[in-house]
Amino acid sequence: MTPARDVFRVAGSPPQEGCEDVAAACVVCARDWPRTHAYKRWQGASFTDQNKLMGHGLSDRICEPCVYAHSWVQPPGYPPAEPGKKGVNLRLFSHLYDERGYVFANKGSKPVIREWLRGPKRGAWWAAIADSGQKHVLPWARVNTARMRGNGIVRFEQRDVVIGDWLLADMMRDLLTAGVTKAELETGQFTPRAWQLAEQALRVFEREYGGERGGGWYELALWLSQRDEDAVQARMALEREAKNAGRTKSGRGTRGSGDAAARSASGVSRERREPDEALGPVAGPVGDVVADERQRGADGVEPAPRAESLGSQLSLF
Secondary structure (H helix, E strand, C coil): CCHHHHHHHHCCCCCCCCCECCCEECCCCCCEECCEEEHHHHCCCCCCCHHHCCCCCCCCEEEHHHHHHCCCCCCCCCCCCCCCCCCCCHHHCEEEEECCEEEEECHHHHHHHHHHHHCCCCCCEEEEECCCCCCCCHHHCCCECCCCCCCCEEEECCEEEECCCHHHHHHHHHHHHHCCCHHHHHHCCCCHHHHHHHHHHHHHHHHHHHHHCCCHHHHHHHHHCCCCHHHHHHHHHHHHHHHHHHHHHHCCCCCCHHHHHHHHCCCCCCCCCCCCCCCCCCCCCCCEEECCCCCCCCCCCCCCCCCCCCCCCHHHC
C-alpha cells in the first residue's frame, strides 16, 4: 500500500472521473492498480511534481488513489462542504496513519501531531506533515515498516525527515516558555532580552543542539514546539510584580533594583532543567480521528548531513 491508497480506502474508494478498468503501474507511485487514468489526459497545469514521479518512464497511467490524493477532496471524516461551496482539500492538513486508523490535523492542532509522532505505532505507519497548505505532501510520504530501526521517517512539506531526539523539542518548548522566540531559535541570533531571560538554558541548548540548526529534524521539532501558555502567564505576572516593586523602591532611593528583581522573577532556572518524560500514546480519540484513530542502510535512507550551525551570539559574551 501507499499513503494515497490508505486514505483512498478509508474514504470508501470513491470512483474518480476519467479512471477506467485498465490495470497498470502508476507513473506517480510505481505500484500496480486495477483502475487507472491516462497520465497525459489527467495531468493539469497545476501539477508541478513531475520531478518526484516514481514511475517516470515506466508507465503512462496514474492509479485511481493517486488521482484522488491530488484532487480537491476533503479528508475522510471531515464535515462536508456547504452546498455550492468548494470546501477544504487534503493539502491543508497533515495526515497520520498506522494500523489503529487514520488521523488528520490542521496547523492549529500541532499537539495532536506531536503526540501521535511521539507515541508508539502499530504495524506499518506513515506521516505526511503539511505547513504551507500549498504543496501535495500525502502522495510523497514514506511508509515505515514495523521492523525499521529508529524513530522513523516522515514527510515534512518538501523533504523527508528522520525523527531524532525528542529532547530537542522539549528544550525548545522550555526556551519558548521562558520568552525566547521561534525566529531566534531558527537563526541562532538571540537578542539581549533572550540572553537576559534564559542565558544558561540557551548556552546548554547551543552546546547540545546548535550544530543541528538548518537540518530537517531541527526544523520539524521547532515547527511542532509550542510554549506552555500557563507557565508563560505565570512568568509574566511575576515580571509585572517585580517591575511594580522596582518602581516603588526607586521612589525611596533604590532605583535599579527592580531590574534585578525582574531578572530573578523571569522563571528561568539556574540549573539545567530535566526533560519531561516522553509523551505516551494518544489515548482514545483525539483531534480529528477517523477509524479506530539518517549512512544509508537496509532502509535505503540517505542521512542528512549534520547541519553546520548558522551561528549564534555566544562569542559576544
